[in-house]
Amino acid sequence: MQEAGRERDRAAAAADLGGVAASVRPTDTAAVSTKPAKRYPLALWIGILGLIMLVAVYIFSLSLKQNGMLFGLMQTNLIEKEREKPCHDPSIPDTEIPYLHYPMPNTYDRKECACTGVRFFAILSMQRSGSGWVETLLNSHPNISSNGEIFSVKERRSNITAITKTLDRLYNLDWYSSAAKNECTAAVGLKWMLNQGLMKHHQEIVEYFNRRGVSAIFLLRRNLLRRYVSILANAHDSAMKQLNGTHKAHVHSKHEAEILAQYKPTIDKKTLITELKRSDKLAADALVNFKNTRHVVLYYEDVVSNRTIAKEEAVQSTCENPHKTIVRSYR
Template sequence: MPIYLSSHHLKMDEELCFFNQDTLVIKAPKKTPLILRMVVLLFTMACGVYICLVCLKQINPNKTMIKFLNIKVIDYDNESCPDPHLEQWEIPYVHYPKPRTFERNECACNPVRYFAILSMQRSGSGWFETLLNNHTNVSSNGEIFSIPDRRRNVSSILKNMDKVYNLDWFSSASRNECSAAVGFKWMLNQGLMENHEEIVKYFKKRGVSAIFLFRRNLLRRMISVHANSYDKEAKQLNGTHKSHVHSPLEAQILAKYKPKLNATLLIPELKQDEETAAKATQYFKTTRHIVLYYEDVINNRTKLNEVQKFLGLPYRELKSRQVKIHTTPLSNQIENWEDVQKTLKGTSYESFLADYQVSSLALL
């Protein structure tokens, strides 16, 4: 009997195959888009490259570790030279410089402390610095910013300080690679006050300790300033000018000059000096610092022990060859003594008129 198939059945016949009594349905495969094939290929290649790199790293595992360790040593000098005796607060003030001009060799792990003597002219800072340099472990490099070009701007100031604290500054006070404390002397009128904000930041960042040295009797400082200015012109010592002397004879010659002070400007000038010193200590109050007075250091030598402790130095008996210039009573040092006396009596500066005894081996 003939079987008639409709158009519907014929269409299904194109998509389905019948085998015996079991029906096997096979759908015609759809064509895979070209973009999808490319994505799969690129993914496969990327995986292959990654697997190769992992295998190469496993072959030489030490290379990466060596690089990491080297970076750690460079970034953390204090950790590369551990000192079990250091207290926690001392760590920011202990340094291990790496000079460019020489090698520290066996002293590479000897700690170095940075300091700066902040003072005013004729306040005994030169004498004080010779005491520090008498210590075998100290290098104080003098008044480095007395040269205007070195303090022409903040960048120049910071650059010169870096040179000092990296141990690349050479002067007659320079020690050797085993210096335990290094610094310099800085007068308040040598760019310090004008740039105090940047300098305070530098001190705190580099761990620099400030040593303030002032003079209680500002009248005596004023006499010394005038006498020193006069000698710059007169050159009383065989045609040469000397701010500091090393023999009683030289001191006697320089002490012959008696300045005449302006009585009208006397109190304003003393007040200005007083305010400048107070302002400086206020500016640097957030830094690690110590405040000393010339008269106290002369009359109480235990003050020098305090300084050595402040700098973390072993104690030494410190000496100076400098000789004090003005040793006679104030009435013999000022030409118009009576005017000065009359001006200061009854004021807060009257105490400056009093005389006191100091060692003849100290500098004025």
């Protein structure tokens, strides 16, 4: 009896488990465990894209407005600076305005000469080519200041930054030398040898000359052999100091010149041609590199033969008519 009851209970439990298993189908399980992905309508995507575009247009318009305001301020500042210029001479041609400056020195006031326009120049030359003499001729003019060979100091030509800093100080009339005319200067410049950083940084210097309106005065020497002899004689006097124990690179009397002329240098024929070719190429390269600047070309031999014409040409190139370019054939 008991065995029969247990069998019935087992059968009933098995029947219940089978019914539950049958009621749970694989398809129902998949339906319960996964959810269908939500799909947004196309209109909603278009709306979101349009909103993004509107925001982008708004931001872009704000940027344009701000840039326009900045540009307007820049124009206003330029106009105000133009109005603040101390002098306006209607007789000056428009082509000459970039070459006429009104410096404002940091170390003094130009006073009654504040309306005196200043032109910038540079004498570009090689040693023993008469640059000291021509500079003396220029400085004999009451309103021209040529301040010497300032780039003979290596620190001033160590890099282009040092060069432009020195030039800015010079052309702002803040450079003092025995030739400085200070507040009433009408033309200011210097003597610059080709081997004193000029050729090394020629591209930047050409840009500076054109930007600042600097007129270049080339002073060259046709007779390169005589120039070479002068170099040797100057080196000898530097060592021997023939003039009362002193060395003078530039003499100022006939007596001094006769003393120095007594030395007869010995020339090495093996290196002579090479030296003359090197000097000739240096001068030719300088003329090519600075051909796009406002310039005048003078020769030492012309200055010696006619000092008056040479002085007039140099003065015209610095003070009166810097647009004039006098180019003589280079040999």
